Amino acid sequence: GENVEQHPSTLSVQEGDSAVIKCTYSDSASNYFPWYKQELGKRPQLIIDIRSNVGEKKDQRIAVTLNKTAKHFSLHITETQPEDSAVYFCAASEGFQKLVFGTGTRLLVSP
């Protein structure tokens, strides 16, 4: 089955810096790669997703890149703000909504 690895487990940046979180997946049949943000004590919420027919997607300060050959995808957050502090999860799915999640990255943005 699918296995998703996520790095780093924690990431501390200064406000205004960029943050990059990386994930690798094992199943070449996976074709959907969402990213979820989870604030302390809250539910995970989708922030951006990418499908395997696209190499990059951007939404304001957030972007995701996908390298199908290397089987890795990354989340890029530019101009980080304190409210970006949260745990971020990547996931992969080959279909039918069966998401396999990474272990999460705790992002801390210091003012």
Place this chain on the structure above:
Amino acid sequence: NAGVTQTPKFQVLKTGQSMTLQCAQDMNHEYMSWYRQDPGMGLRLIHYSVGAGITDQGEVPNGYNVSRSTTEDFPLRLLSAAPSQTSVYFCASSYGTVNTEAFFGQGTRLTVV
């Protein structure tokens, strides 16, 4: 429009007790699923359903049962609670079975003593 609603929010069980975690969605989503979240392990799929009357096992199904008698409801049953089932449980729903955004409930924090 309440989205995905889970009850209860907190529960303490004794080892061996059984209970049902409730999940309901009002978005007419076909796909519903249950995940458990443990520190350092992300979210792991327990069971899922692609429609009323259809359920299947996920990555960690042992000790849990589900049923889907209606589109709206997807309860998770713990048959005989064990300390290893101490976790935060999330229910999620999605429109259709082709990959789309999963909407999560607010979670149930379960402690088994």
